[in-house]
Amino acid sequence: MLKQNQIHNFNAGPSALTPDIRAKISTAIESIDGGPGILELSHRSKTFDQIIEQAKQHIECLYELPSTHEVLFLQGGASLQFAMLPYNLGTRGGFVTTGEWSRRAFAEACLLQTNEAQAPLEIHSEEAQGFCAVPKKVQIDLAINKHHDSDSVSKLDYLHVTSNNTIFGTQYNELPILVNQADEAQINPGFVIDASSDLFSKKVDWSKVDLLYGGAQKNAGPAGVTIVIGRRSILRSVPQHPFCPKILAYQTHAEKGSLYHTPNTLGIYAVGAVAEWLCLEGGLDMIAERSHTRAQKIYDIIDHYSLYEGHAQKDSRSLMNLTFRTTIPEAEQDLLVQAQELNIYGLKGHRSVGGLRASLYNAVADESIDILADLLTKTAQKFGA
Numbered sequence: 421m422l423k424q425n426q427i428h429n430f431n432a433g434p435s436a437l438t439p440d441i442r443a444k445i446s447t448a449i450e451s452i453d454g455g456p457g458i459l460e461l462s463h464r465s466k467t468f469d470q471i472i473e474q475a476k477q478h479i480e481c482l483y484e485l486p487s488t489h490e491v492l493f494l495q496g497g498a499s500l501q502f503a504m505l506p507y508n509l510g511t512r513g514g515f516v517t518t519g520e521w522s523r524r525a526f527a528e529a530c531l532l533q534t535n536e537a538q539a540p541l542e543i544h545s546e547e548a549q550g551f552c553a554v555p556k557k558v559q560i561d562l563a564i565n566k567h568h569d570s571d572s573v574s575k576l577d578y579l580h581v582t583s584n585n586t587i588f589g590t591q592y593n594e595l596p597i598l599v600n601q602a603d604e605a606q607i608n609p610g611f612v613i614d615a616s617s618d619l620f621s622k623k624v625d626w627s628k629v630d631l632l633y634g635g636a637q638k639n640a641g642p643a644g645v646t647i648v649i650g651r652r653s654i655l656r657s658v659p660q661h662p663f664c665p666k667i668l669a670y671q672t673h674a675e676k677g678s679l680y681h682t683p684n685t686l687g688i689y690a691v692g693a694v695a696e697w698l699c700l701e702g703g704l705d706m707i708a709e710r711s712h713t714r715a716q717k718i719y720d721i722i723d724h725y726s727l728y729e730g731h732a733q734k735d736s737r738s739l740m741n742l743t744f745r746t747t748i749p750e751a752e753q754d755l756l757v758q759a760q761e762l763n764i765y766g767l768k769g770h771r772s773v774g775g776l777r778a779s780l781y782n783a784v785a786d787e788s789i790d791i792l793a794d795l796l797t798k799t800a801q802k803f804g805a
């Protein structure tokens with residue numbers, strides 16, 4: 421049988437876990453403290469109370485979370501957050517479309533709008549440019565909707581962005597600035613961030629963030645648990661929508677400590693273990709620096725050889741999902757065949773972009789990245805390009 425550490429997993433999600441985390445999960449499945457294992461334990465037990473409390477604390481520690489914000493563990497992935505968001509925070513958000521996921525978030529808000537004055541605004545879209553960049557500055561045209569005079573626009577309920585576009589391989593270095601097109605005045609609604617694919621990868625300025633969410637299965641753990649970090653004042657207030665199902669109200673989950681109904685107990689255990697590991701490794705500044713070095717190694721090869729062409733504009737490149745293609749069509753297939761022989765998984769690009777994609781999440785070993793770098797170099801030399 422193949423040893424797990426001989427597998428080089430570049431999947432976009434669900435994705436790699438480290439050998440240590442896998443071992444920890446395996447042990448917890450067998451038994452916790454001599455009692456039932458994590459899959460067989462009541463979510464109402466004292467043991468699980470401790471597990472969920474510790475998982476929260478590890479995330480609070482990792483993100484240096486101020487007391488204004490709290491962590492929830494939900495289900496339904498980021499996709500359910502697209503729906504919960506407008507139910508709870510209202511539909512009148514500004515949406516920045518930088519890929520498929522942000523488009524879906526906007527679409528859900530549109531579905532729920534009750535009247536035109538509550539219409540969500542797509543204030544910027546990168547679609548015409550093929551989603552190869554993220555904006556630094558977003559100009560909002562106040563004439564975009566006659567029901568939004570400048571006063572009401574400045575009161576947008578929130579600004580929704582996707583911090584890392586998993587499919588297209590673009591990422592914000594910094595949160596974009598929102599300005600009124602007429603007078604360039606800055607507008608500052610709270611950010612709502614879909615951080616599914618760059619959770620646990622860099623520091624967050626919580627003073628600007630109302631809500632940050634993501635499915636754990638990219639960079640934070642296994643599938644089936646959704647991490648939501650938001651302002652207490654928002655998570656604990658009554659939903660904006662008058663007919664919000666109880667299970668979709670943040671308030672329900674916040675007041676019950678994420679135990680309103682049976683949570684993904686295994687997922688919460690695993691996410692806690694991942695956050696603890698990253699804290700012990702040295703925290704998010706160290707992790708971000710490491711991501712930078714690792715991604716640069718691959719981008720340098722992409723830039724050096726004419727065989728490769730990156731999808732994203734350089735200043736919008738993702739440190740998590742690296743998207744590129746080969747300029748000689750046969751080279752791509754050749755590379756994928758070689759990859760298979762080396763036990764490299766997950767290099768094929770998303771069907772909507774094509775080409776190749778390497779996801780360099782935290783759990784991917786440095787050695788795996790070296791092996792990928794070597795494969796890319798050798799393939800370029802083989803094709804003489």
Ligand SMILES: *Cc1c(COP(=O)(O)O)cnc(C)c1O
Nearest residue numbers: 497498499521586614616617635
């Ligand atoms: C994967 C992904 C989603 C969808 O997540 P689910 O957990 O499958 O609902 C949403 N947004 C981003 C940025 C993603 O990478």
